[in-house]
Amino acid sequence: DAGVIQSPRHEVTEMGQEVTLRCKPISGHDYLFWYRQTMMQGLELLVYFNNKAVMDDSGMPKDRFSAKMPNASFSTLKIQPSEPRDSAVYFCASSSQGRGQPQHFGDGTRLSIL
Amino acid sequence: DQQVKQNSPSLSVQEGRISILNCDYTNSMFDYFLWYKKYPAEGPTFLISISSIKDKNEDGRFTVFLNKSAKHLSLHIVPSQPGDSAVYFCAASVGYSSASKIIFGSGTRLSIRP
Numbered sequence: 752d753a754g755v756i757q758s759p760r761h762e763v764t765e766m767g768q769e770v771t772l773r774c775k776p777i778s779g780h781d782y783l784f785w786y787r788q789t790m791m792q793g794l795e796l797l798v799y800f801n802n803k804a805v806m807d808d809s810g811m812p813k814d815r816f817s818a819k820m821p822n823a824s825f826s827t828l829k830i831q832p833s834e835p836r837d838s839a840v841y842f843c844a845s846s847s848q849g850r851g852q853p854q855h856f857g858d859g860t861r862l863s864i865l
Numbered sequence: 866d867q868q869v870k871q872n873s874p875s876l877s878v879q880e881g882r883i884s885i886l887n888c889d890y891t892n893s894m895f896d897y898f899l900w901y902k903k904y905p906a907e908g909p910t911f912l913i914s915i916s917s918i919k920d921k922n923e924d925g926r927f928t929v930f931l932n933k934s935a936k937h938l939s940l941h942i943v944p945s946q947p948g949d950s951a952v953y954f955c956a957a958s959v960g961y962s963s964a965s966k967i968i969f970g971s972g973t974r975l976s977i978r979p
Contacts, residue, residue: 755908781963782963782964786969791971792971793871793954793969793970793971793972794909794954794956794969794972795969796966796967796968799966801963801964806964807966842908842909844908846963847963848963849962849963850961850962851897851914851916851961852963853899853911853914854911854967855910855911856901856908856909856910857908858906858907858908859906859907859908
């Protein structure tokens with residue numbers, strides 16, 4: 752079975768440019784999560800969806816970040832305009848409904864903003 | 866303010882010996898705890914979990930211990946193998962439904978030396 756698929760794997764762009772990160776969750780999973788990993792903060796939750804609806808986006812800087820899930824098999828995280836402090840590894844994860852269901856992570860997108 | 870703390874950024878253990886990774890938390894509402902393992906350039910993978918009604922959970926070479934009064938948990942790996950070299954994230958949540966927000970620590974890099 753295919754796991755969570757993220758693209759691109761690496762992105763290097765200049766400050767001020769728009770960046771779009773993409774995620775395909777595991778088929779049948781109802782929950783989708785976007786995390787950011789930095790050296791200082793570890794893994795921090797930005798936003799998560801349940802059945803395509805945003806459930807919690809309190810960790811996401813809303814002035815420049817936006818997340819969408821137009822269908823059950825695709826989600827995007829967009830940064831506009833990007834800033835050097837956004838440089839990090841962004842992970843997408845998905846899980847199925849139920850107690851104790853673990854989250855399955857993609858391999859991440861390494862984002863560098865110059 | 867970090868609610869889940871892994872105070873040792875790195876740990877080196879000889880192959881065959883026991884590896885002990887530690888984690889402290891501050892939120893007394895946490896009742897579900899997880900460990901994830903991460904290899905370079907890959908996403909974290911779920912390793913083992915424990916709910917607050919238990920003080921120990923074992924899965925093969927991996928055992929997690931929970932001390933609620935001390936707000937402390939640890940992961941024991943016995944015996945340690947070269948493939949165990951990875952970054953280990955401790956995580957916690959209030960509740961263990963798929964909608965429960967998981968808070969991750971900053972990780973401990975475990976190196977198993979020959």
